[in-house]
Amino acid sequence: MTAIPLNLRGLKCPLPALRVRKALKGAVPGTLFLVECTDPMAAIDIPNLTRETGDAIEHHGQEGELLVFHIRKATQQAATA
Numbered sequence: 649m650t651a652i653p654l655n656l657r658g659l660k661c662p663l664p665a666l667r668v669r670k671a672l673k674g675a676v677p678g679t680l681f682l683v684e685c686t687d688p689m690a691a692i693d694i695p696n697l698t699r700e701t702g703d704a705i706e707h708h709g710q711e712g713e714l715l716v717f718h719i720r721k722a723t724q725q726a727a728t729a
Contacts, residue, residue, distance in 0.1 A: 650680075651680040651681065651682045651718070652671070652675075652679060652680065652681050652682070653681075653682045653684070654667065654668065654671055654681050654682065654683045654684070655684055656668075656683060656684060656685040656686075656687075656690070657684055657685060657686045657714070658686060659685065659686075659687060660687050660689075661687055661689040661690070661693060662693065663687075664683075664685040664687050664689075664690040664693065664694065665690065665693040665694055665696075665697050668681070668683055668694055668697060668717075668719065669697055669701070672701060672703055672719070672721055675721045676721065677721050677722060677723040678720065678721060678723065679720070679721040680706070680718060680719070680720050680721075681717075681718070681719045681720075681721075682716070682717075682718055683716070683717040683718075683719060684714055684715070684716055685714075685715050685717075686713050686714060686715065687715075688715075690715050690717075691710075691715055694715075694717055694719075695708075698719060701722070702722045703719055703720060703721055703722045704719065704720045704722060705717055705718065705719055706718045706719070706720050
């Protein structure tokens with residue numbers, strides 16, 4: 649399975665997290681997303697999103713102002729209250 653790039657550069661909060669949520673919702677389990685964003689709030693919002701959804705951040709890093717996340721769609725979604 650190939651990784652799906654999500655270029656979210658230039659988008660401001662809450663758009664990066666909302667776009668990641670939408671991509672994850674429509675993906676098959678096991679799909680890997682390579683997310684790139686420049687909004688510093690994404691460093692907080694995206695990890696919170698994956699905790700909520702049950703998906704996994706396999707890698708995260710920062711290259712200058714660029715935030716990079718490798719997010720794997722979970723095989724089963726977390727129960728929502």
